[in-house]
Amino acid sequence: MIGVQLDNEIGMLSWVSNSPDLTEHVLEDFAGWLQRKYDAGTLGRRYPFKLDRKEEREQAVRSPREEYAAxxxxxxxxxxxxxxxxxxAELRKYAEQSGVTGIPFLVNIHGTGNGRGKTYPIGISQLYESYTQAPGYLSGSDIYFGDLNMDTFQDLYLINGFMDAVHLPDQPLASLEFNCGDGNFGETYGSRYDPSxxxxxxxxxxxxxxxxxxxxxxxxxxxxxxxxxLGDGNDRIAFTGERHGFAAPVGPDGDLNYTYPRMARVNKTVMAVADKLAVMDEERDAVAYGFIPDYYMTEYKYPHSTxxxxxxxxxxxxxxxxxxxxxxRAMLLAGYRFGSVDVQxxxxxxxxxxxxALPSARYMHAHIQRKLVAYMEAGGGLLLYGEVPLYDMEGAPCTILADAFGVKPTRTLRDGGHYYLSLCAEGxxxxxxxxxxxxxxTFDHGKTQPLLRVYDTREVCAFEAAVGDGKAIVIASAYRCDIPLFxxxxERLGAKAELQHDCRDHGIFMTSTATEDGERFLHLLNLDGFDKEIRLYDRGAPLLEGRPFVLSSKDGVMLPLDITYHGVKxxxxxxxxxxxxxDELAFRLTQAEDVIALETDRRIAASDAYSVRxxxxxxxxxxKKHAKVDDRLVIRFAS
Structure with missing residues (x-):
């Protein structure tokens, strides 16, 4: 694939420094944008200053007063x-005028940091209008998570879902900065990643x-x-010293670090079945994770505004x-496979x-609250975690959701000092x-069914409510990662995890992909550093004919289900x-005794490495090989 990246991490520097571009030219353009967006009366009520007066405009925007800060x-x-x-769009025009046409124009999204993805949706919020404004654009993530483990695995899953939620139909997921090094960026050996x-x-x-x-x-x-x-201290083309990329799998001198073999293995695995993967989609259960872009539009805030x-x-x-x-995290550990939906x-x-399933803050747009109420009234199920909204996004009272639930928020209790906030379950x-x-x-819960109460005051902080033909389950407290509870x-809302395993230790990520013809791969990751023996089930039926499967420590597998190559299913x-x-199928073995079940009319050549039944x-x-001794098996077919 050939593509052109139009710029790099647009808007990132202004965000991380909380320094929006507020030059004279930008503020003049901002004033014009406001005048096009709002009628004169509305604009006058929102901003009690003269937008067409340069000095007054610059002072008012650069040092806003509280009355219009929100x-x-x-x-x-x-x-x-x-x-x-x-x-x-202007960069794309320049490129096309220079003869660059017929290829995707790439926009990379910034935001991962400190080994987590929690700020990454800020980049989506800033740039999704840039790459969805017309066909021909492709967005790409920057993946700087370090290890993918029990702390972080849900981050990557969620941000991929959020990107997909705002994409156009012809925009597949992509990653333009997929960090693949060992983490030793400062050559201190203080941040070394696992080979996994x-x-x-x-x-x-x-x-x-x-x-x-x-x-x-x-x-x-x-x-x-x-x-x-240059007189800048090193006179080099870059400021990283004599070398760059010393944490990369292939070092400056061509030496391979310890991450290279595992990286090469997974790449070969993916490329071996790339034709199948390229036309597969993830199979999903009947639940999506709600994404509100404006919840992440927090990159600029005046430091003196309360x-x-x-x-x-x-x-x-x-x-x-x-x-x-x-x-x-509880949803993924429970086996749920879910995408995301842009509810805004x-x-x-x-x-x-x-x-x-929706994260919810004290602030939420009125139109989103109305949309969610209509969704429930039409039979939808809403799992709301966080706070029931009391205000719209600019701080005006707005209790559309609370009114639909039939509750009245009363107060917020916080743990601290000598107060040990404790919750008790009921119902x-x-x-x-x-x-x-x-x-x-806490709430005056009306006719809803209480689920959690504060221990000493008996106030309700979680409940189930009927709304039209649908219902909501609201958890308005910091609860634990209780997998059975979620x-x-x-399930009470109508979503069942169809893919299951029986490992009591959890720590397993699993999902599945499929073609329109029903060819599938089962994707499993053992996020922990110890082996796990599991049995797998799909819609209640055992997979692998009920055989126990050992998922090795810190290992991942992509198991074929009904995959056909060259007359062999x-x-x-x-x-x-x-x-x-x-004439051959090669496999990476994973078990003490692996089993490969085939349907074919082709004759299988005899081998000392396997038996045929x-x-x-x-x-x-x-x-006949133990995977930990020799993990490569080749099945040959007689011509």
């Missing part, structure tokens, strides 16, 4: 989305539909000195934190998306041990496909 917080964010989109890091991230991205992964940096190099002295601080602080506390580390800008239909959530929590939003809640296999040719139409290949 309006400015959002209008400035909306304007910057518009401005970035115009800039990207690239393997796991590659497998998850491929399972979710990524069609492009651009490794960065794959190989290092040298920064030469400039012919003309109004802006209150809104941004509450959004930051509720948009991911517990919603990612508790609700999303796109229709939500219970026929297409029966259940939505279908009971019996459960009393737990500690750091906050709880599974029960989702792989019904299932405990080994993953490593190479395909007309026929049972009806199925031919079983039983490996």
């Amino acid at each position: 309006a400015l917080l959002h209008d400035l964010g909306y304007y910057m989305r518009h401005r970035f989109a115009k800039y990207v 890091a690239v393997d796991f991230k590659t497998r998850m991205c491929i399972a979710q539909g990524n069609r492009l992964l651009n490794f960065y940096l794959f190989s290092g190099g040298y920064n030469y000195r400039m012919d003309q002295k 109004v802006m601080k209150d809104i941004v602080t509450n959004l930051e506390a509720n948009r991911n934190a517990g919603a990612w580390d508790i609700m999303a 800008n796109k229709p939500i239909d219970p026929q297409q998306t029966p259940v939505i 279908w959530a009971a019996p459960r041990p009393e737990i500690r929590a750091y906050y709880a939003q 599974r029960t809640a989702l 792989i019904v299932y296999s405990t080994a993953e496909i490593a190479q395909v040719s007309e 026929q049972d009806g139409s199925t031919v079983y290949i039983i490996s």
Whole structure:
């Protein structure tokens, strides 16, 4: 694939420094944008100053007063989305005028940091209008997670889902900066990744539909000195010293570091079946994760504004934190396979998306609250985690959702000092041990069914409510990652996890992909450092004919189900496909005794490496090799 990246991480520097471009030219353009967006009366009520007076405009926007700070917080964010989109379109025009046509124009999205993805949706919020404004654009992520483990695995899954939620139909997922090094960026050996890091991230991205992964940096190099002295301390073309990319799998001198073999293995595995993966989509259960782009439009806030601080602080506390580390993590560990839905800008239909799991803050647009009420009234199920909204996004009272639930929020309790906030379960959530929590939003719960109460005051902080033909389950407190609780809640709303395993230790990520013809891959990751023996089930039926499967520590597998190559149907296999040719199938073994079940009329050549057993139409290949001794098995077919 050939593509042109139009710029790099547009808007990122302004965000991370909280320094929006507020030059004279930009503020003049901003004033014009406001005048086009609002009628004169509305604009006068929002901004009590003269937009056409240069000095007054500059003072009012650069040092806003509290009376219009909330309006400015959002209008400035909306304007910057518009401005970035115009800039990207202009760059594309220059490229096309220079003869660059017929290829995708790439826009890379910034935001991962400190080994997490929680700020990554800020980049989506800033740039999604840039790459969805017309056909021909392709967005790409920057993946700087370090290890993919029990702390972080839900982050990558969620941000892939959020990107997909705002994409146009012809825009597949892609990653333009897929970090593949060992983490030793400062040459201190203080941040070294496990060999599974690239393997796991590659497998998850491929399972979710990524069609492009651009490794960065794959190989290092040298920064030469400039012919003309710069007087900047090193006179080199870059500021990273004599070398760059010393954490890359291929170092500046061509030496391979310890991450290279595992990275090479997963790449060979993916490329061996690339023709199948390229036309597969992730199979999903009847639930989607709700995405509100404006919850992440927090990149600019005036440091002296209490109004802006209150809104941004509450959004930051509720948009991911517990919603990612508790609700999303519990959903994935329970086996749920889910995409995301943009509840702000796109229709939500219970026929297409029966259940939505939604992080919710104290602030939420009135039109989103109305949309969610209509969705439930039409039969949709809503799992809301965080706070029931009390205000719209600019701080005006707005309790549309609360009114639909039939509750009245009363107060917010917080753990602290000598107050040990504790929660007790009741209704279908009971019996459960009393737990500690750091906050709880409480309600006069009306006719709803209480699920959690504050221990000493008996105030309700979680409930189930009927809304029209649908229902909501609201958890307005910091609860624990109780997998059975979230599974029960989702099932009561109408979403069942069809893919299951029986490992009590959890720590397994799993999903599946399929073609329109029913060819499938089962994707499994063991996020922990110990082996796990499991049995797998799909819609209640055992997979692999009920055989126990050992998922090795920190290993990932992509198991074929009903995959056909050259007249050979792989019904299932405990080994993953490593190479395909007309006369051979090569596998990476994973078990002490792997089993490969085939349906074929072709004659299988005898081998000392495996035995062959026929049972009806199925031919079983039983490996005689232990995977930990020799993990390569080649099945040959007689011509």
